[in-house]
Amino acid sequence: MSRNLQPQRLNMAAFAQEGLPLSMATPVRDLTRLAAETQGLDADASVSWQAQAEVRPKAGTDGEVWLHLRAQADVPLTCQRCMGPVITTLLVDQWYRFVENEDIAMAQDDESEEDLLVMEPQFDLLNLLEDELLMNLPVVPMHEVCPVTPVFQAGDAELLQVEEKPNPFAILGQLKRP
Numbered sequence: 001m002s003r004n005l006q007p008q009r010l011n012m013a014a015f016a017q018e019g020l021p022l023s024m025a026t027p028v029r030d031l032t033r034l035a036a037e038t039q040g041l042d043a044d045a046s047v048s049w050q051a052q053a054e055v056r057p058k059a060g061t062d063g064e065v066w067l068h069l070r071a072q073a074d075v076p077l078t079c080q081r082c083m084g085p086v087i088t089t090l091l092v093d094q095w096y097r098f099v100e101n102e103d104i105a106m107a108q109d110d111e112s113e114e115d116l117l118v119m120e121p122q123f124d125l126l127n128l129l130e131d132e133l134l135m136n137l138p139v140v141p142m143h144e145v146c147p148v149t150p151v152f153q154a155g156d157a158e159l160l161q162v163e164e165k166p167n168p169f170a171i172l173g174q175l176k177r178p
Helices: 012-018 102-109 125-135 168-176
Strands: 022-027 046-056 064-078 085-099 115-118
Touching: 012 046, 012 064, 022 125, 046 125, 064 125, 085 102, 085 125, 102 115
Parallel strands: 085 115
Antiparallel strands: 022 046, 046 064, 064 085
């Protein structure tokens, strides 16, 4: 098999038979869904990743194709406290097992510890990588300590002024007096 592999159109069975890892650095800007989540993305920001597939023997079959995907990226997200950029490290270290079709994947999903993927003639490894990175984004990205003090303001100062209401018990006390 030629080492001129295209991660967007990978023959997973042949890749597993070869057994050699595929290591690359992909620019974050090429992963458009991930790039859309960033703030002030550096032009040379990239995701370093490695994929290795293997065929594991299984009784009664030619074996099962497994994929191990590892990746790391440092991406600037928006701190939800100070609204400035916060560099966040995203890590992926995941195993996948390939099955013949979607029905088998659905039937085996509940009892499988590993993630199941359907074997396709041309598998898009970069799409899987981007999915995993997106799932690893923090729900609320924040600095441990913000570099600038956040300003908390709900609106105009006029709106923040609350009219003092009389104590209802004081009014009741006045009604009792003769």
